[in-house]
Structures are given as C-alpha cells and as structure tokens.
Amino acid sequence: MTEIKNAHFTTLKGAYDTEKMDATLRVRRYDPETKKSRFDTFTVTIPVTASVLDALDAIKDIHDGSLSYRKSCRMAVCGSCGMRVDGGAALACKTPMKKFVDAGHTITVSPMGNLPVIKDLVVDMAPFWQKIRAVKPYLDTLDVDVPAKEWRVAPEDGDLIHKESLCILCGCCVSECNSMESDPEFLGPAALAKAYRFIGDSRDKDTRERLRDLNGAHGIWDCTRCYFCNQRCPKHVDPRDAIAKLGAESFKEGFTRDEGAKHAKVFVDSTYKGGYLRETELVPKTIGPINAIKDIPFALQLARAGKIPNPLSPHKAKDNDEVKRLWKLLEKEAKGQPRRATAKHPDAVQGD
Amino acid sequence: MIRHDVIVLGAGLAGMRAAIEAKRAGVDVAVISKLHPTRSHSGAAEGGINAALGNATEDSPESHAFDTVKGSDYLGDQDAIEIFAREAPDDIYELEHMGAIFTRAADGKLAQRPFGAAGAPRTIYSADITGHVLIHVLYEQLVKHDIKVYEEFFATQVVVDGGQCAGVIAWDTQRGGLHAIQANHVILATGGVGRMYYGTTNAFACTGDGMSLAWNAGVALKDMEFLQFHPTTLKSNGVLITEGCRGEGGYLRNKDGDRFMVGDAPNAMELASRDVVSRAEWKEIADGRGVDGCVLLDLTHLGWKKLQSRLPGSRELAMDYAGVDPIQQPIPVRPGAHYMMGGVDCDLWGETRVPGLWAAGEVACISIHGANRLGGNSLMETIVFGRRAGQAAAERVKEQGDTGARIEASVLADEDRRIAGIVGNSEGERPGALREELAKTMYDKAGVYRTEAALAECQDKVLELRERAKTLKIDDHGSIFNTDLTQALELNSLLECADCLVTSALARKESRGAHSRLDFTERDDDTWLKHTLNWNDNGQVRLDYKPVTITKHQPLARSY
Ligand SMILES: Cc1cc2nc3c(=O)[nH]c(=O)nc-3n(C[C@H](O)[C@H](O)[C@H](O)COP(=O)(O)OP(=O)(O)OC[C@H]3O[C@@H](n4cnc5c(N)ncnc54)[C@H](O)[C@@H]3O)c2cc1C
Ligand code: SF4
Ligand code: SF4
Ligand code: FES
Numbered sequence: 001m002t003e004i005k006n007a008h009f010t011t012l013k014g015a016y017d018t019e020k021m022d023a024t025l026r027v028r029r030y031d032p033e034t035k036k037s038r039f040d041t042f043t044v045t046i047p048v049t050a051s052v053l054d055a056l057d058a059i060k061d062i063h064d065g066s067l068s069y070r071k072s073c074r075m076a077v078c079g080s081c082g083m084r085v086d087g088g089a090a091l092a093c094k095t096p097m098k099k100f101v102d103a104g105h106t107i108t109v110s111p112m113g114n115l116p117v118i119k120d121l122v123v124d125m126a127p128f129w130q131k132i133r134a135v136k137p138y139l140d141t142l143d144v145d146v147p148a149k150e151w152r153v154a155p156e157d158g159d160l161i162h163k164e165s166l167c168i169l170c171g172c173c174v175s176e177c178n179s180m181e182s183d184p185e186f187l188g189p190a191a192l193a194k195a196y197r198f199i200g201d202s203r204d205k206d207t208r209e210r211l212r213d214l215n216g217a218h219g220i221w222d223c224t225r226c227y228f229c230n231q232r233c234p235k236h237v238d239p240r241d242a243i244a245k246l247g248a249e250s251f252k253e254g255f256t257r258d259e260g261a262k263h264a265k266v267f268v269d270s271t272y273k274g275g276y277l278r279e280t281e282l283v284p285k286t287i288g289p290i291n292a293i294k295d296i297p298f299a300l301q302l303a304r305a306g307k308i309p310n311p312l313s314p315h316k317a318k319d320n321d322e323v324k325r326l327w328k329l330l331e332k333e334a335k336g337q338p339r340r341a342t343a344k345h346p347d348a349v350q351g352d
Numbered sequence: 353m354i355r356h357d358v359i360v361l362g363a364g365l366a367g368m369r370a371a372i373e374a375k376r377a378g379v380d381v382a383v384i385s386k387l388h389p390t391r392s393h394s395g396a397a398e399g400g401i402n403a404a405l406g407n408a409t410e411d412s413p414e415s416h417a418f419d420t421v422k423g424s425d426y427l428g429d430q431d432a433i434e435i436f437a438r439e440a441p442d443d444i445y446e447l448e449h450m451g452a453i454f455t456r457a458a459d460g461k462l463a464q465r466p467f468g469a470a471g472a473p474r475t476i477y478s479a480d481i482t483g484h485v486l487i488h489v490l491y492e493q494l495v496k497h498d499i500k501v502y503e504e505f506f507a508t509q510v511v512v513d514g515g516q517c518a519g520v521i522a523w524d525t526q527r528g529g530l531h532a533i534q535a536n537h538v539i540l541a542t543g544g545v546g547r548m549y550y551g552t553t554n555a556f557a558c559t560g561d562g563m564s565l566a567w568n569a570g571v572a573l574k575d576m577e578f579l580q581f582h583p584t585t586l587k588s589n590g591v592l593i594t595e596g597c598r599g600e601g602g603y604l605r606n607k608d609g610d611r612f613m614v615g616d617a618p619n620a621m622e623l624a625s626r627d628v629v630s631r632a633e634w635k636e637i638a639d640g641r642g643v644d645g646c647v648l649l650d651l652t653h654l655g656w657k658k659l660q661s662r663l664p665g666s667r668e669l670a671m672d673y674a675g676v677d678p679i680q681q682p683i684p685v686r687p688g689a690h691y692m693m694g695g696v697d698c699d700l701w702g703e704t705r706v707p708g709l710w711a712a713g714e715v716a717c718i719s720i721h722g723a724n725r726l727g728g729n730s731l732m733e734t735i736v737f738g739r740r741a742g743q744a745a746a747e748r749v750k751e752q753g754d755t756g757a758r759i760e761a762s763v764l765a766d767e768d769r770r771i772a773g774i775v776g777n778s779e780g781e782r783p784g785a786l787r788e789e790l791a792k793t794m795y796d797k798a799g800v801y802r803t804e805a806a807l808a809e810c811q812d813k814v815l816e817l818r819e820r821a822k823t824l825k826i827d828d829h830g831s832i833f834n835t836d837l838t839q840a841l842e843l844n845s846l847l848e849c850a851d852c853l854v855t856s857a858l859a860r861k862e863s864r865g866a867h868s869r870l871d872f873t874e875r876d877d878d879t880w881l882k883h884t885l886n887w888n889d890n891g892q893v894r895l896d897y898k899p900v901t902i903t904k905h906q907p908l909a910r911s912y
Contacts, residue, residue, distance in 0.1 A: 004871045009638045009801040012686070014645045015551065016792065018588070032832045049588040049673065061784025065827035065836040070391075072555040075591045075669060077484055078391040094672060118526060119833040125388070138492035139451030149405075150448045152460030158453060165453045165478075165485065169390055203451065344460060 018047040023055055023101050027067065028110035032119050040064070041106070046097060052109065053081055053092035056121075069121035076234060079170035083121045084110045089175035091234045112175035114184070127184070128171050131191040135214070139198060140206040145345075152344035157202045164197040164242050166235045173229035173239050185218045189229035189239030192220060196242040199249055202343040211250050220246045221260015262286045272327055356382045356500075357749045359520055359535040360742070361507050361562060363389035365483075366713025366734035367541030368490040373742030374539075375497045379749045381742075382500040384507055384522050384533065386557065386838065389491045393543055393555040394734065397483025398594035398665060400465060400475035401735075402728035403440035407457060408464040408473035413437040415471050418905060420729060423469045423625055424722025425865035425875065426907035427575070427883070427900055432700055432718045434903065436729075436736050443735045444476055452489040454478050465599050467727045469625040469912060475728040480594050480665040483731065502533070506838050507561065509767055510538055510569040510709060516757035517569075517708030521767045525838060528831025530768050532759040536752075537708045537745040540566060540696060541738065544714040547787070547842075548850045549689030550795035553585050553592035557842075562715040564845035566696040567852070571704040572885040572896070574717040575694035576849065577857035580725050580866045581800050583629040584649050585688030586674050593649060593666050593685060595727045598622040600662050603650045604633065605682065606641040620912035627724045627866045628912060630687040634800040637686065646684035655679075687800055691730060693721040693866065694853075697885060702741035708748070708755065712741040719883065722900075723865020774840050775831075780823040783839045790817050790843075790850060798854050803870045807858040814854055818847045852886040855893040860884065877907050 022045050030037040044058035053071055060067045069092070070080040076094040085095055089112050100107050115123040173189040180186050187195075195214055198204045214220050220243050229239040247264060250256075256265055263286040360371040363385035374381040385392070404416040417437040421428055448454060448462065455478055457463040467475040478485040494501070505522040508530070512518060519534040542562025546554025567573055583604075584593040598604070604622050606612045616632045617624035624632075633647045651659060656679050659667055663678075670676050670683045695717035702710040702718070713734040720733050790813075797810035821843055828836035862876035863869050885896040 004803055006635075006638075006801075006870055007803055007805075009635060009870060010799065010803055010806040011796045012634065012637055012645060012799070015795065017645065031830070033830050047588065049675070051589075054589070057784070060835075061782060061788070065782055065784070065825070065839075066830070066834075068828070068833045068835050072387055072391050072557045073393060073396050074556065074589055075396060076672070077396050077481075078387075078393070078555065080387070080391050096672070119830075122833050124526075129388075133495055138496040139449075141449075146449045149445050150454075150462050153456050154460050155456045155458065158456055161453065165488075166481070168395075168484070169488075198451075201451065201453075 018049065020045050021048050021098070021101050023050070023097050024106045025055055025059070026106055026108040027056075027059070027121070028108070029067070029120050030111070030117050039108075048098055050097045051093050052085055052090075052095040052097060052107070055097050056092060056109070068119045077168060079168035082112050082170040082172045082175065084112060084175065089113070089172035089232050091170060091172065094234050112171055114174055114177060114180045115171065123171075125171060128169075128174055128190065131187050132169065132194055134187060135191045135195040136206070136210065137194050137198070139201060139204050141203060142205040144205055147345050151203050153202055157343070161197050161200040163237055164193045164200065167193050167197070167237045168235055170234065172232045172234055173237075176228040176232045178226035178228055179222050179224045183218060183222060186222045187214070187218055189243070192223075192246060193237050193239040193242040196246050199246065207249070208253055211246070211253050211255055214246055215250055215255040215258050215261065219258070220250065221258045221263070259286050271323060353534060354531060355534040356380050357535065358537040358539065358742075358745045359384060359533060360539045360541055361385075361520060361565075362392070362541035362543060362713070362715070363387070363494075363501065364392035364394040364541060364543050364713060364734065365486055365490060365731065366715075366738035367392075367539070368494050369735050369738030370539045370541060370712055370742035370745075371499050372490070372493050372497055373739045374746040375499050377743060377746035377750070379746045381746075382502060382533070383494070384502040384505045384520060386504060386506045386525070386561075388503050389494060389501065390487055392487060393558055394731070395484045395487035396555060396592070397486075397731055398480040398592065399467065399596040399599070400477030400482045400728050401444070401486070401731040402467065402470070402474045402726070403444045403476060403732060404437060404472070404474055405441050405444065405462060405464060405476065406472075407461045411472040411474055413440070416440070416474060419470050420720065420726060421905045422908070422910055423724055423726040424720070425724055425910055426877070426881065426902075426905070427578070427719070427722030427864060429719050429901040430903040430905060431901050433720055435700060436720050436733065439736050440732050443732070443739065447486065447489060447735065450489050450493050452478070453485050465596065466623065467599055468595055468623045468629070469620065469726050470728075475599070477596065479661075480596050480663050486731065505531070506841065507565060508771065508841060510540075510565045511759045511763055512569050512706055512709070513757040513759065515706070516755050517706055518757035518759045521759065521764060523771060523837070525833055528834070530764065530771055532764045534759055536755045536757055537710065537749060539702065539741050539745055540709070540711040540715050541713045542715045544692045545846065545849045546689045546692070548790060548794050548846045548853070549579075550788075550791035551585060551587075551686065551688040552590045553582050553688050553690045559842035559845045560692070560849035561842065561845045562711070563695055564848045566704065566709065566711065567848060567886070567888045569706060569709065570888065571706055571709065572697045572887050573694060573849075573852050574697040574883050574885055575719060575723075575856070576692070576852040576886055577860050577867050577884060578693035578721075578723045578865055579689055579853060580626055580691040580693060581630040581687035582690035583626055583633055583687050584685040585690070586669070587644070587646055587684060587686055588673050590688045591669050591673050592688070592690070593669065593683060594663070595626075597649060597651055597663055597666055600658060601654055603653075604629070605648045605650050606636045607643045608641065612636050612641070612647070617912045624912040625724060626727065627868070630800050631868060633687055643684055646686045648682035649685045650682040651678045652680065652682065689795070691725050693717070693719070693723065693725055701744035702737055703744065708757065710741045710745055712737045723867060771837070774824065775826055775829055775834065775837050777823055777826050780825045781820060782825050783836070783843045786817055786821050786824070787839070787843050787846065790814070790846060793817075794850060794853075798857055801868050801870050802857055804858070807854055811854045811858060814847065814850045818851065821847055851893050855895060856884045856886060859895055881907065
C-alpha cells in the first residue's frame with residue numbers, strides 16, 4: 001500500500017487539554033423511598049470553564065451515580081436544569097464554577113422552591129405546566145381566514161413580544177416568586193409572561209377574552225411586585241414587566257374592577273391630582289367602603305403603632321405642576337409606542 | 353392495558369409535528385418522551401430552516417432540490433429530495449399560522465438569510481433561536497390539540513409481533529415501573545446520536561435510542577458512516593456557534609490571521625459546505641496553524657449593532673462558555689460532531705420494513721442529506737417528514753383497523769427482568785466512565801479525517817467497550833428518577849450506533865461528503881454510489897448495500 005499522505009490528520013493533538021481546578025459543593029439530597037433529606041459534600045476536579053452542571057456530572061460519573069438532577073442541552077436553552085445555587089434559582093448549566101472556586105466558597109445546591117421535590121434536585125413540574133396550560137398558550141386568530149402565505153408583521157410589531165418569546169419554561173422565576181409562596185394558585189410569572197406573548201402578538205385576535213381571564217382570581221393583580229422573577233430569569237424575559245404590560249392592556253380594555261386594578265388606579269389618580277399618594281383613600285377605593293369598615297379594627301391597630309398618616313392633614317404636593325408634566329411625558333411615551341399591533345392579511349397589502 | 357392507535361416516540365419537532373397531524377386525522381395518538389417536549393434538542397437549533405419562498409431573491413423548489421442533491425455529494429435519494437423541497441414552503445406558512453415568531457423583512461414578510469452551499473437566501477429564521485421558537489410553537493399546538501404525552505417515559509424496546517409493530521415498552525422515570533404501551537403504529541422521532549463523540553453540539557439526551565430500538569427490532573440502519581461535523585463549536589463543551597455567524601459575514605482565521613478558506617473554497621469561502629469547512633479547519637489545526645486546538649471565528653468587524661440584533665444568542669454563548677465577547681475578540685472554534693445523516697432506513701412516508709414502524713426527523717434516513725447535510729435542511733426535514741409520517745400512519749389506522757399485533761405479557765416480563773438486572777448490579781464500571789472512553793475513541797479515530805488503521809483501532813475499542821458495558825456499576829438501586837439507570841440504557845444505544853458507524857466507515861473505501869478517508873481521497877461512483885445498510889445479526893453488525901435513487905441530476909464533481 002502506498003504511504004498515506006497527512007495520516008497525522010486523523011487525531012487532533014491536545015483536544016482534551018484544559019486547565020483544571022478543584023471545587024467543593026454541598027448538595028441537598030432527598031430520598032423518595034425513605035423520605036429523608038440530608039446534605040452531602042463533594043470535591044471534584046473539573047475544567048476551569050466548568051459550570052455547576054459540569055460539577056454535578058463529575059460527582060455523578062465519578063463519586064456517586066445515585067445523584068439525580070435534570071439536564072439536557074447544557075447551553076441554557078432547554079430549561080431542564082433549574083435549581084437553587086446558594087438559595088437562589090439559576091440554571092446549573094449557565095452558572096460558572098470558577099468564580100466560586102476563586103473566592104474559596106463552597107456553594108450549596110438545592111432544588112427549586114415553590115414546587116414539590118421528587119428526588120435530590122428534581123422537582124415535580126406538573127403544577128408549573130398546569131399554569132402554562134391555564135393561560136391558553138397558543139395563538140388564536142378566532143374565525144379570521146388565514147392567508148395562503150404568511151401574515152404580514154412589521155418588524156417593530158414583532159419586537160413587542162421579543163422578550164417574552166425568549167422564555168424556556170425553566171421555572172426559575174416561579175421558584176422565587178413571592179406571591180406564589182403564599183398563594184400557590186397564583187398563575188405566576190412564567191405563565192403570565194406566556195400570556196403576554198399572545199396578547200402582544202399582532203396575529204392573535206382573542207385579546208379581550210384573554211385579559212378577562214387574567215383579571216380573575218389568582219391573576220395579574222395578585223403579583224406583589226417583588227421583582228424576584230426579573231432578577232432570577234436566566235433568559236432576560238423580565239416576567240414582571242410582562243405583568244405590568246398586561247395591567248396596562250387590561251385598563252385599556254376597561255378591566256378595572258379587580259382590587260389589584262383598583263389599587264393601581266388609586267395610585268395613579270391620587271398622584272395625578274395631588275402629587276401625593278393619599279393612603280387613606282387607598283384601602284376603601286381598593287376593597288370598597290364596606291370591606292374597609294370591616295378592616296377598621298386592623299386600621300386602629302396600625303394607627304396605634306403609628307403606621308397611619310394623619311387623614312386630616314392636607315395632601316397636596318408643593319409643586320404639583322411638575323408631577324403633571326411628568327405625567328404628560330409618560331402619556332406621550334405610551335402613545336408613541338402602540339402596544340397593540342395588527343398583523344396584515346397579504347390580500348390587504350397594496351402593490352405586492 | 354394501555355393502548356393507542358398511534359404512538360409517537362419522541363417529542364422534538366419531528367415527533368410533535370407527527371402527533372399533531374395524526375390527531376387532526378382523527379385517530380387516538382399519544383406521545384412518549386424521555387424529556388418534557390420543550391426540553392428536546394430541536395430547541396437548540398439556532399440558524400434557521402430552509403424553504404424556497406423566494407422572499408429575498410428569486411428562488412424555486414427545483415433550485416432547493418438541486419443544492420440539496422449536490423450538497424449530499426449525490427448520495428441523497430432524489431425522489432425524497434424533490435418531495436422535501438416542494439412541500440417545504442407550505443409547511444413554513446403553516447408554522448407561521450400556528451404562531452411561530454420568525455424574523456421579518458421590512459415589508460412584513462418572512463426574512464430569509466443566506467446559508468452554506470445554497471444558491472439563494474433560503475433560510476427562514478428567528479434571530480439565532482429558530483429551534484427554540486419552533487419547539488415552543490409546536491408544544492403550544494400539542495396543548496391546543498390536547499394530545500396525551502407520557503412525559504419522562506424512557507422507551508426501552510419496540511415490540512414486533514408476528515412481523516407487525518405491536519407497541520413500545522417504556523420505563524416511567526418519575527414514578528418508576530415498566531409499561532407495555534400497545535399500538536399498531538409507532539413513529540420513531542428520537543433524534544440524533546452526537547453523544548458518541550467527545551466534541552459534540554448535541555445535548556446529553558442525543559444518544560441514538562431510536563436507532564438502537566429499530567436496529568434491535570430488525571430494521572436496518574442506513575449510511576451511519578456519514579456523521580456531519582459542524583465547523584464552529586466551542587472547545588469547552590461543544591456548544592455550537594451558528595452558521596448564521598458566517599451567513600452574516602463572519603470570517604474564519606488561523607493563528608496568523610489569514611482567512612484560510614481561500615485554499616479549499618475560493619468562491620464560497622466561509623460559506624462553503626460544512627464538510628469542506630470542517631476539513632479545512634481540522635487541517636489548519638493539525639498542521640499547527642491553530643490557536644490552542646482551535647481556529648478563530650472573527651465577528652469583530654460586524655459591529656455591535658448587527659451582533660446584538662441578529663446574533664445575540666451566539667454572543668451570550670461565547671461569553672458564557674468560552675469567556676470571550678465576540679464584539680471585541682474572535683471566538684476559538686473547532687469542528688464537533690453535529691448531525692447524523694444516516695439512521696433508520698425507511699420509505700418516502702417514513703415506514704420501515706416492519707409494517708407499522710415509522711421514523712421521522714434525525715433518527716430517520718429517508719435520505720435527504722446523503723453524505724452531507726446542508727444547514728437549515730434538517731429542521732425542515734423534521735416538519736415535512738414528521739407531518740407525512742403522522743398522516744400516513746393515521747390513514748393506515750383508518751384503512752386497516754386493528755392488525756392484532758400485541759405486546760405479550762411474557763415480553764414485558766422479560767424486559768422487566770432485564771431492567772431489574774441493570775438496576776440491581778453494583779459490580780463493574782460506571783456508565784459515565786465508559787461513555788467518556790467511547791466518546792474520546794470516536795473523536796480521535798473516526799473524526800473528520802479517517803484511515804483504515806485508525807478506524808480498525810476504533811472498531812476494536814468499540815467492540816471491547818460493548819463487552820465491558822454488559823455489567824455496569826449502578827449506585828442507584830431505587831425506582832424513582834433513577835438517572836443512573838437511564839444513562840446505562842443510553843450508553844447501550846450509543847455503543848450499538850458507534851459499532852454501526854465504524855463498521856460502515858471501515859468498509860467504505862472512498863471519500864464522499866462527511867466521510868473523508870486519507871487513504872481513499874476520491875469519490876468513487878462506480879463502486880460506492882450506494883447506501884450502506886447495517887443489520888443486526890445476533891448483536892453483530894452485518895453490512896449490506898442498496899442503490900441510490902437518481903431522477904434528474906447525474907453525479908458531478910462537487911466544488912464550491
Ligand atoms: C446545536 C444545534 C443546532 C442546530 N441548528 C440547526 C439549524 O439551524 N437548522 C437546521 O435545519 N438544523 C439544525 N440542527 C439540527 C436539528 O436541530 C436536528 O436535527 C433536529 O432538531 C432533530 O429533531 P428531532 O425531532 O428529530 O429530534 P429531537 O429534537 O432531538 O427530539 C428527540 C426526542 O426524542 C425523545 N427521545 C429520545 N430517546 C428517547 C427514548 N429512549 N424514549 C423516549 N423518548 C426519547 C426525546 O425526549 C426528544 O423529545 C441543529 C442541531 C444542533 C444540535
Ligand atoms: S414580581 Fe410578581 S410575579 Fe414576579 S416574583 Fe414577584 S410576585 Fe411573583
Ligand atoms: S420567565 Fe425566565 S425564569 Fe421564568 S420560566 Fe421563563 S425563562 Fe425561566
Ligand atoms: S441543561 Fe438545558 S437549560 Fe441547562
């Protein structure tokens with residue numbers, strides 16, 4: 001046989017060369033068979049580029065094959081590997097280990113919050129999916145005829161739902177949601193971001209019904225605006241912002257009867273009129289005069305603790321004009337950015 | 353007894369598209385998937401999906417078909433490719449009507465970008481998250497159509513009864529326990545097998561389970577030696593940087609800063625076909641003109657605005673996993689195992705030689721991609737052929753009714769014993785260790801360039817690993833979320849597919865598409881213009897061949 005040219009091409013030299021480091025992790029374990037939990041500590045040797053997920057893999061492949069966690073893409077797109085790192089939800093595959101190692105810090109890895117634990121770092125996502133299903137998570141063009149080709153959507157209109165379209169349904173936001181902790185039935189940040197993805201879609205025609213549903217119990221007004229979801233979302237979806245947009249859309253459609261909606265409206269009206277938030281009006285206007293009377297004993301308690309402002313002192317800011325000017329500016333901004341866009345049927349597009 | 357008319361195995365794009373079509377046709381369909389549908393690896397696709405819409409410049413299905421045939425190095429079946437190119441545009445419009453969020457041109461139409469080896473800007477996309485957008489839109493439709501999903505069920509066997517498909521045996525990962533899920537029709541849509549290589553763009557779940565299931569059910573795997581390497585993957589974890597980066601004008605440079613593609617593809621340069629670019633890179637690195645085992649993907653001249661609007665995901669991936677911001681620095685990249693052109697041998701509707709067993713998506717080999725796939729064609733394949741398989745299986749149910757094929761209790765009991773045997777074993781090596789050994793063997797010895805000697809060593813090693821994997825050390829003896837068990841099962845699929853790959857590669861004494869032999873550097877149409885078939889002969893790979901379908905385009909030399 002003749003000599004083979006470039007036989008050295010078969011194998012890439014140094015293909016596996018990487019700088020390594022030692023990392024220590026505390027991992028929360030839960031055994032579903034004995035129903036007992038504990039913490040295990042492992043030290044593993046991993047590449048300096050390794051993520052928390054790589055560290056868990058090193059544990060599983062070398063030290064303890066019984067450790068369970070979900071993973072698949074290892075590139076922050078499949079949403080499998082949500083878990084708490086030092087108490088806050090994150091994607092294990094998007095959290096580098098190096099910074100912890102450099103700081104000499106042992107991280108603690110535990111399962112996400114607000115969802116039942118199945119085993120070790122694996123949680124039951126069923127309640128999560130149920131909420132996604134609850135917001136009618138698909139495009140509805142009602143009975144409008146679909147075009148033969150594509151809907152025409154202006155690039156700017158598509159941008160309106162760009163952030164929400166990035167959601168990978170990982171659950172990190174839900175894990176840390178303040179409101180879900182007290183009301184597990186709250187639709188929650190992921191489902192609400194999904195809801196806005198359709199309400200803001202110029203092709204969807206079911207906006208009003210969607211908003212009506214979201215204004216019901218456990219809907220948008222139950223959000224406490226803690227912003228943990230924005231902070232924890234690994235894909236920059238900013239679910240709280242989506243909820244705010246849903247609130248604004250609800251007002252436009254006249255859905256103002258929910259307590260949360262009224263609460264928000266008192267804020268707006270009061271600051272507009274007086275430049276101040278008149279807190280004494282907040283409660284009766286939010287929950288209605290009768291319920292407010294029922295809450296009087298509670299109010300008195302607050303008053304004794306010095307937590308209620310004097311209702312009789314005049315509530316008007318010195319320079320209310322400035323507030324009004326700010327208001328006008330915001331109004332103009334909002335008009336310049338039409339939130340609702342309409343997709344065009346190609347038949348209606350001239351000169352195609 | 354659990355029973356459905358049609359079972360779709362896998363919930364990536366191919367699987368969900370098939371299920372939706374079957375459901376629309378009015379039959380009882382259920383999906384079985386080891387991952388929640390949106391976790392499937394289709395979601396990782398970045399660059400886009402090809403159809404000749406002609407939105408950007410004039411284009412036609414004929415031209416799409418020709419590019420695909422040429423790209424396949426004439427190993428693609430031209431009847432399948434014609435169907436594919438012709439039906440693609442309507443499938444794209446339908447995805448758009450379902451709600452897919454694609455990037456738009458100024459006139460509101462779907463934007464189309466140029467991709468490697470395509471005669472026109474033909475790739476429809478959504479920034480660089482096309483797969484993500486598509487996986488979510490099909491999941492939305494799955495919910496809309498209220499299709500039953502056996503979520504986190506791991507299929508361990510496809511059962512054939514009296515020569516007919518009888519259903520699937522699957523392990524319920526969340527709750528533990530093995531189930532016989534009966535169906536006269538099973539559509540395999542389990543995706544690829546990239547995890548047999550060390551450097552790979554594929555997810556952990558891409559372990560070729562469906563290929564192994566079919567192989568063990570008596571169906572041949574076809575053209576397994578044709579495994580595409582993607583030219584731009586990160587060294588640290590194999591993550592892919594989309595071809596869209598080069599489509600948008602990115603350069604590939606060696607350590608001296610030269611655009612080395614000028615040597616192998618002076619016209620197409622960085623946008624030459626993937627096999628061509630991967631080889632050029634591998635050569636640069638092997639000859640010492642690389643940087644730390646990589647070449648450099650330079651996007652710095654594109655500017656912040658373009659990077660941020662068209663390729664934001666790639667920028668973030670480079671920052672997260674390579675520690676470089678492509679606005680300021682080039683990204684070190686190297687070829688990584690990316691796409692299995694081969695797979696389950698099936699006909700134009702996806703049916704295999706076992707009546708009632710179908711395949712679609714990356715698991716299948718219809719064959720559209722022949723020896724080399726064009727970027728953007730496989731997402732399109734999942735949709736076109738997923739839909740066709742769903743439709744055909746549903747039609748068959750209606751025509752034929754119950755075929756009488758059943759999973760017998762004894763078959764389930766045998767499988768139960770096999771699984772219990774794996775879970776109960778604590779002697780031997782861990783699955784993870786063997787998987788890594790396999791992956792390095794394949795990357796070193798059956799990579800971009802191959803020789804008889806390297807492939808023979810590779811084969812010996814794979815056979816040795818198959819032996820060693822017969823008893824594995826399992827630490828988890830429980831039944832709930834036992835990923836030690838599922839990884840052991842996946843290792844077995846990987847080893848069987850690797851055996852098919854290396855056996856086919858050793859036999860094919862020519863260079864064609866992704867199969868590049870340093871000892872047989874030319875394409876040899878006289879002897880090798882044929883598909884390889886891998887049969888399971890008592891666990892050993894037995895080779896066979898079958899002709900390629902040629903309609904319009906006679907093989908020509910392939911240059912870019
Ligand atoms: C990083 C990356 C980028 C890509 N970019 C592009 C691109 O831009 N354009 C393009 O055209 N192509 C691209 N591709 C290729 C393309 O994405 C894939 O070929 C395609 O998505 C495969 O889809 P699928 O439906 O066949 O399989 P997958 O999406 O992989 O789905 C497989 C399904 O099978 C299930 N499954 C597997 N085994 C079992 C089992 N044993 N039991 C039960 N269920 C099982 C899984 O849970 C999953 O739901 C890319 C690939 C990668 C890796
Ligand atoms: S801002 Fe609202 S939705 Fe977000 S975490 Fe807080 S309470 Fe939950
Ligand atoms: S909004 Fe963000 S954190 Fe919440 S599920 Fe989606 S991607 Fe995850
Ligand atoms: S593994 Fe997919 S998001 Fe982390």
